[in-house]
Amino acid sequence: MTEALQQEQAYLQHVYEQLLNSESELSELLERYETEGRAKLSMLASEVRLNFGNDSDTLETFANFETKSREIDQMNLRMETAASLLQKVRQLLKVPYFGKIAVDFLDGDAGETEDFYIGRHGFAKEDSQHLIYDWRSPIAELFYNNDLGPSSYHVNKQRIDVSIEARRQLIVEANQLLNFFDTSVAIQDDVLLEALKQDATSQMTDITSTIQKEQNVIIRDTEHPLLLVNGVAGSGKTSTIMQRIAYLLYSLRSEITSDNVMILSPNRNFIDYISNVLPSLGETNPMNLTFRQLVDQYLIWEIEDEHRYFNRISSAVDDQQVNILRSSAFYEHVKLSGATLAKSGFFNPLTYKGKDIVPVARIQKYFDETPEDNSLQARLQATKQKLLAYWEKRLNTQAKKPKMQNLILTLSEEMQEKYFGSLIADESNANLVKLGRQFLHKKYRKITQALQDNSWLNFHAMFNTVYQDYTGEAYQFARDESFTVDEAVIYLTIMHHFIDKLNIPDMRFVLIDEVQDYSPAQIHLLKDLFTKSEFTMVGDENQAIFNSSIDFDQIKAIFEKENAASAAVGIGGRGAVARAQRGRDYVQRYDLLNSYRSSGAITKAFSGLASTRNEIAITPIRPYGEAPVMKEVENSNDYVELLEILHTQLPKGSQLTLITKTAQQAETLRDLLAEQLPSLTTDKFYQVLPISVSKGLEFDNVLVVDVSADNYQSARDQRILYTAFSRAMDRLFITYQGEASPFIAKLR
Numbered sequence: 001m002t003e004a005l006q007q008e009q010a011y012l013q014h015v016y017e018q019l020l021n022s023e024s025e026l027s028e029l030l031e032r033y034e035t036e037g038r039a040k041l042s043m044l045a046s047e048v049r050l051n052f053g054n055d056s057d058t059l060e061t062f063a064n065f066e067t068k069s070r071e072i073d074q075m076n077l078r079m080e081t082a083a084s085l086l087q088k089v090r091q092l093l094k095v096p097y098f099g100k101i102a103v104d105f106l107d108g109d110a111g112e113t114e115d116f117y118i119g120r121h122g123f124a125k126e127d128s129q130h131l132i133y134d135w136r137s138p139i140a141e142l143f144y145n146n147d148l149g150p151s152s153y154h155v156n157k158q159r160i161d162v163s164i165e166a167r168r169q170l171i172v173e174a175n176q177l178l179n180f181f182d183t184s185v186a187i188q189d190d191v192l193l194e195a196l197k198q199d200a201t202s203q204m205t206d207i208t209s210t211i212q213k214e215q216n217v218i219i220r221d222t223e224h225p226l227l228l229v230n231g232v233a234g235s236g237k238t239s240t241i242m243q244r245i246a247y248l249l250y251s252l253r254s255e256i257t258s259d260n261v262m263i264l265s266p267n268r269n270f271i272d273y274i275s276n277v278l279p280s281l282g283e284t285n286p287m288n289l290t291f292r293q294l295v296d297q298y299l300i301w302e303i304e305d306e307h308r309y310f311n312r313i314s315s316a317v318d319d320q321q322v323n324i325l326r327s328s329a330f331y332e333h334v335k336l337s338g339a340t341l342a343k344s345g346f347f348n349p350l351t352y353k354g355k356d357i358v359p360v361a362r363i364q365k366y367f368d369e370t371p372e373d374n375s376l377q378a379r380l381q382a383t384k385q386k387l388l389a390y391w392e393k394r395l396n397t398q399a400k401k402p403k404m405q406n407l408i409l410t411l412s413e414e415m416q417e418k419y420f421g422s423l424i425a426d427e428s429n430a431n432l433v434k435l436g437r438q439f440l441h442k443k444y445r446k447i448t449q450a451l452q453d454n455s456w457l458n459f460h461a462m463f464n465t466v467y468q469d470y471t472g473e474a475y476q477f478a479r480d481e482s483f484t485v486d487e488a489v490i491y492l493t494i495m496h497h498f499i500d501k502l503n504i505p506d507m508r509f510v511l512i513d514e515v516q517d518y519s520p521a522q523i524h525l526l527k528d529l530f531t532k533s534e535f536t537m538v539g540d541e542n543q544a545i546f547n548s549s550i551d552f553d554q555i556k557a558i559f560e561k562e563n564a565a566s567a568a569v570g571i572g573g574r575g576a577v578a579r580a581q582r583g584r585d586y587v588q589r590y591d592l593l594n595s596y597r598s599s600g601a602i603t604k605a606f607s608g609l610a611s612t613r614n615e616i617a618i619t620p621i622r623p624y625g626e627a628p629v630m631k632e633v634e635n636s637n638d639y640v641e642l643l644e645i646l647h648t649q650l651p652k653g654s655q656l657t658l659i660t661k662t663a664q665q666a667e668t669l670r671d672l673l674a675e676q677l678p679s680l681t682t683d684k685f686y687q688v689l690p691i692s693v694s695k696g697l698e699f700d701n702v703l704v705v706d707v708s709a710d711n712y713q714s715a716r717d718q719r720i721l722y723t724a725f726s727r728a729m730d731r732l733f734i735t736y737q738g739e740a741s742p743f744i745a746k747l748r
């Protein structure tokens with residue numbers, strides 16, 4: 001046994017024992033807290049006497065409650081802290097650490113090296129001697145940088161110069177050291193290759209122990225308000241943003257919690273796919289929504305469902321109207337349309353049982369009385385106040401009329417209960433007026449509500465005015481009653497800028513995956529809603545497979561324009577001024593070109609489909625593996641035989657994912673296979689997914705269905721194929737009927 005191995009084993013044994021000690025101490029502590037807690041709870045319950053005899057007794061009872069509830073809060077907090085520590089120790093007991101660096105601090109005792117072990121959590125002995133350092137701690141950065149020799153890291157913005165003498169990856173299971181590798185230069189990373197060999201899982205797993213240098217830079221970048229990551233398929237974009245969130249929650253723990261972070265995901269499947277990563281790292285999941293769900297939260301009307309949304313954005317039809325709604329130019333036009341709107345009529349009468357109770361003329365009159373030089377938002381808010389005051393006065397006047405008082409007195413007992421909650425006892429004039437007001441408020445509550453929620457504004461008319469002003473043509477609303485996501489973006493823009501500012505939660509970080517699928521208008525809206533947030537946007541221009549998309553230069557331009565504008569007027573929403581003064585870039589772009597998911601052969605197959613804009617070649621990290629297999633089929637029935645063959649050929653227990661271009665194709669094929677292959681269907685040997693749903697996910701074996709010339713021919717089809725091929729980790733099968741698509745000609 002080498003000396004190094006002996007030393008490592010001894011250290012591991014030592015750490016493991018300390019972890020075991022800590023586990024039993026924490027378990028005992030927790031048990032004690034629980035017993036004490038239960039005893040305390042019953043004592044507290046007996047101590048608080050409920051006495052609501054008079055005002056002072058009631059106050060005392062409440063004060064007692066408050067004191068006791070504070071004690072309970074403290075008890076809970078102590079228990080939570082101990083339980084969370086215990087959970088971390090138990091996780092460390094499975095894998096205490098995975099890395100080590102030997103560091104020479106160049107300031108003081110140069111020439112002496114100190115060892116730092118890196119794990120998923122930090123762990124210190126009681127004398128606060130650190131046995132394991134959290135992977136997010138400042139020193140751990142040196143491990144991920146993967147360099148030997150002179151280097152530096154930062155603690156509280158202070159630079160510490162060091163020399164890294166050794167970097168070691170350790171494969172540890174409980175107290176067993178299975179293997180270790182010293183990395184002098186990052187050539188062949190065996191630990192990484194071992195990790196990449198694992199089969200696909202239905203839920204994404206973390207990459208803490210094998211984060212790569214180029215990913216680490218993104219994870220730890222807290223300098224730039226906007227990070228834009230354009231990464232090839234399987235380059236670890238999603239993994240990187242999940243690790244980044246864990247990093248931010250740790251390093252900014254005195255400033256933020258998971259409530260200040262939001263993820264925008266491409267679809268609901270994907271939300272589920274990534275939902276385990278942060279809990280497995282000991283962090284709480286932040287809010288995770290699709291853009292459609294976000295918009296839906298603020299829209300008072302029905303919005304198209306996810307299925308319809310995907311069908312619409314997956315279709316090849318290029319709709320001129322929709323393209324306008326999605327464009328930057330139209331969004332900016334809408335924001336500048338205050339004056340145009342002010343001159344147009346856009347009021348709705350408020351009606352009750354078919355009668356105009358507050359006619360348009362009155363609303364218009366109140367609006368015209370507001371100062372013309374005020375913003376439209378200020379004028380509409382003033383109009384609303386006038387309307388509410390008018391309405392209140394009108395109900396008061398009505399309540400005072402003898403006719404109303406007679407009506408109150410003649411109400412049946414049932415009606416009295418309904419309107420006043422009890423029978424009328426006091427028939428004085430003043431009381432009858434009060435009851436009359438109550439009666440009218442109840443009767444016309446829909447009108448009051450309509451005033452509050454802006455139903456007196458005709459949003460359709462406002463929408464149409466801005467659209468017509470821009471295009472010269474009327475907007476053709478679909479007859480369907482629900483709104484499209486694209487229309488909703490414009491509605492919310494009008495709402496936010498001209499009516500009521502939307503009440504957006506205070507997010508410090510917004511992280512967007514698959515950003516290439518957003519429309520420019522959607523990006524503008526996010527920028528305008530989350531004015532204080534820092535953004536991390538990741539995507540792949542080659543995976544822009546929908547009829548809605550944006551490229552990275554456009555995103556950059558949108559944010560840089562905002563930054564320039566806010567710097568010019570001296571407001572620094574996203575820390576813009578401060579950063580501009582320090583001369584730092586506002587937007588930082590990163591390009592990721594390593595492919596970690598797919599085998600070398602599959603990476604080669606989808607690299608060939610990347611657009612020419614990607615000048616630098618995609619680098620496969622995994623071994624070459626099996627070449628993609630092409631298969632001609634005569635008709636859909638051939639899939640039955642093909643699946644039977646693959647079932648016998650693929651390793652036992654494998655699953656095959658068939659990917660189609662459209663949801664319709666998936667449905668047809670699913671029905672056919674379910675009927676013809678009942679046992680393979682029940683065994684879940686295969687699944688059929690359209691590309692829109694399989695986006696962002698990964699599978700061991702993929703069969704891309706019908707890559708025929710008539711199914712895949714446009715530039716967008718090429719991106720669909722790139723996306724579909726790159727879902728595969730180990731094996732890729734491609735079928736076609738008749739003539740194969742020109743995009744796969746090279747593969748044959």
Ligand SMILES: Nc1ncnc2c1ncn2[C@@H]1O[C@H](COP(=O)(O)OP(=O)(O)OP(=O)(O)O)[C@@H](O)[C@H]1O
Pocket residue numbers: 192195196205206207210211212215231232233234235236237238239240540596597695696697698726
């Ligand atoms: N540093 C790493 N160590 C181990 N595995 C990694 C690493 N980086 C990426 N992977 C693995 O590579 C696969 C692809 O990662 P991920 O899904 O994050 O990539 P992506 O860029 O978001 O992909 P796509 O855009 O194609 O959906 C995952 O299985 C992930 O665990």
